[in-house]
Amino acid sequence: MSHAPEPTSSPVGAPLAQAAAGDVLGGSGAMFDGIAKRYDLLNRVMTFGIDQRWRRRAIALLALPANARVLDLATGTADLAIMTAQLHPDAHVTALDPSRGMLAVGAQKVAAAGLQTRVSLVVGDAQALPFPDASFDGVTMSYGIRNVPNRLVALREMTRVVRPGGRIVILEATEPEPGLLTWGARLHIRVVVPRLGAWLSGAPAEYRYLQKSISEFPSPAAFAELMRQAGQDVVAVVPLLLGVSHLWVARVPQRLDRAK
Numbered sequence: 060m061s062h063a064p065e066p067t068s069s070p071v072g073a074p075l076a077q078a079a080a081g082d083v084l085g086g087s088g089a090m091f092d093g094i095a096k097r098y099d100l101l102n103r104v105m106t107f108g109i110d111q112r113w114r115r116r117a118i119a120l121l122a123l124p125a126n127a128r129v130l131d132l133a134t135g136t137a138d139l140a141i142m143t144a145q146l147h148p149d150a151h152v153t154a155l156d157p158s159r160g161m162l163a164v165g166a167q168k169v170a171a172a173g174l175q176t177r178v179s180l181v182v183g184d185a186q187a188l189p190f191p192d193a194s195f196d197g198v199t200m201s202y203g204i205r206n207v208p209n210r211l212v213a214l215r216e217m218t219r220v221v222r223p224g225g226r227i228v229i230l231e232a233t234e235p236e237p238g239l240l241t242w243g244a245r246l247h248i249r250v251v252v253p254r255l256g257a258w259l260s261g262a263p264a265e266y267r268y269l270q271k272s273i274s275e276f277p278s279p280a281a282f283a284e285l286m287r288q289a290g291q292d293v294v295a296v297v298p299l300l301l302g303v304s305h306l307w308v309a310r311v312p313q314r315l316d317r318a319k
């Protein structure tokens with residue numbers, strides 16, 4: 060049976076229980092500390108619960124082998140990591156995030172699900188992964204990549220830590236294409252989400268950022284191109300619900316020039 064790679068003992072990349080306060084470098088995890096406690100509730104309310112269905116689809120698209128080692132980046136409160144462990148009872152999931160507050164909520168959920176031995180929470184930044192080359196069978200990242208300052212660097216790190224032939228699946232919110240049918244979806248993202256989020260969380264700046272970061276995210280085709288630049292073979296780009304989110308599925312080539 061394969062085991063999850065041990066993170067290095069550097070401050071960033073330390074298991075949650077060992078990491079000291081204030082040791083997170085880079086990323087924008089601090090912003091999420093403020094909304095961690097209400098994050099799950101807000102997600103369910105603002106997406107009408109569809110977000111969990113999309114996470115399940117992301118896991119199916121990973122096409123995991125038996126005894127898989129999986130890395131969930133920007134894991135937040137660990138929804139995707141927990142779901143992966145539940146759907147694949149022989150898998151080990153390493154769940155990484157720079158926000159201690161989000162991980163603390165995730166740790167409670169992992170314990171409540173009885174998954175402490177199969178889901179490891181790690182404090183870290185997707186731009187500098189504390190894992191050896193080719194140490195995972197698959198990587199997931201849901202609603203995380205738009206928060207990462209240097210997306211190309213993070214994508215290259217994903218390519219590096221996945222074994223050749225393994226998959227990378229990214230789920231992210233996107234702006235729906237203009238059109239009559241998508242008018243409602245745009246209104247939801249631009250007006251309803253920031254206001255409802257501000258009201259329910261008491262953190263208006265965070266929810267204004269959410270809307271802004273979605274508007275500024277590259278088009279689905281441009282993001283797929285960035286994945287190719289990072290050395291990945293893009294297998295599919297899947298629009299979800301009028302394009303309010305997308306799934307990108309990529310494979311790490313068999314013959315990867317790791318010297319690049």
Ligand SMILES: C[S@@+](CC[C@H](N)C(=O)[O-])C[C@H]1O[C@@H](n2cnc3c(N)ncnc32)[C@H](O)[C@@H]1O
Binds near residue numbers: 135138157161
């Ligand atoms: C919107 S939440 C998504 C959480 C979870 N994946 C989900 O689907 O609900 C975004 C997460 O990205 C994390 N994040 C921000 N910068 C990051 C970075 N540089 N590397 C990894 N994660 C980062 C935040 O701390 C936050 O938990």
